[in-house]
């Protein structure tokens with residue numbers, strides 16, 4: 001058994017968390033990971049408040065183990081200032097109703113008040129942890145404190161780690177450039193120890209971790225655990241078309257690219273006809289979150305229809321390490337067992 005500040009604080013068997021991947025990480029995946037002894041994280045940003053409430057209820061019905069929810073709380077999403085929302089609403093209103101209906105997974109990010117609704121649902125449900133990406137507002141941390149919810153900040157740079165640490169979060173996820181989804185500029189191997197040196201909070205490693213070797217390496221760097229996304233796409237419990245999962249199995253790191261074309265922020269996904277056309281056009285992105293409306297149905301086409309040329313399929317360089325679809329609980333157990341074997345063998349040599 002590997003004991004770290006993460007396992008001790010949250011009562012986990014293993015220091016392994018599945019990432020709160022929008023769309024991909026729904027209740028089935030969270031339940032499987034948490035029941036296996038890791039901590040599953042719901043991709044909360046995908047859901048309008050009522051659906052979010054339902055998903056959390058499904059998690060509670062499926063497990064009594066710790067679980068987390070991911071939210072994005074930058075000012076651009078929490079503001080009630082109508083003028084700030086105007087450009088985003090214009091893009092949204094320009095869409096055909098059929099296209100809007102197919103943007104279910106990002107509707108909350110394009111609708112004034114929806115993120116405030118998500119916050120209400122999450123605070124009411126009081127999960128064991130909330131994982132915040134992009135921003136760690138004081139008001140939200142205070143609300144979590146009052147309810148005994150641990151706050152985890154997901155960051156991609158030393159500067160953001162310092163900000164989150166100063167805001168008083170409980171844990172920091174240091175996410176390297178290799179990662180799938182929104183990502184920064186610094187590799188995991190560099191970022192994790194740099195952040196460990198800079199903050200007092202326990203740090204989890206993310207980006208490029210897909211097996212027990214990655215977990216053992218992260219623990220050797222001083223991390224309190226790992227935060228894993230891409231590996232869990234290739235599980236039966238992950239949401240997404242089978243062609244997306246097969247793309248992960250067949251994919252190589254060089255097939256992924258960093259693109260602003262989907263969300264307006266740097267995002268690692270499989271390169272395809274849309275990302276290439278966007279880069280070639282030289283168009284300026286509409287910024288976050290408006291670019292989701294510009295990318296429109298392409299955001300969902302990958303997950304729903306499995307069309308990797310037309311649709312968004314975020315994935316990290318770890319696709320190089322993923323060769324089979326594996327039940328999420330087995331991914332957790334295999335990763336832990338392999339890491340334990342490696343660390344034991346290294347200790348024997350010492």
Ligand SMILES: Cc1cc2nc3c(=O)[nH]c(=O)nc-3n(C[C@H](O)[C@H](O)[C@H](O)COP(=O)(O)O)c2cc1C
Nearest residue numbers: 019021022133179180181207208228229230314316
């Ligand atoms: C399909 C996909 C969707 C993601 N969606 C989110 C998200 O909604 N919120 C978030 O904070 N991170 C998101 N991420 C990033 C993950 O939280 C995580 O940091 C990353 O997957 C770790 O790197 P790895 O993919 O190499 O394991 C996403 C990643 C992927 C692959």
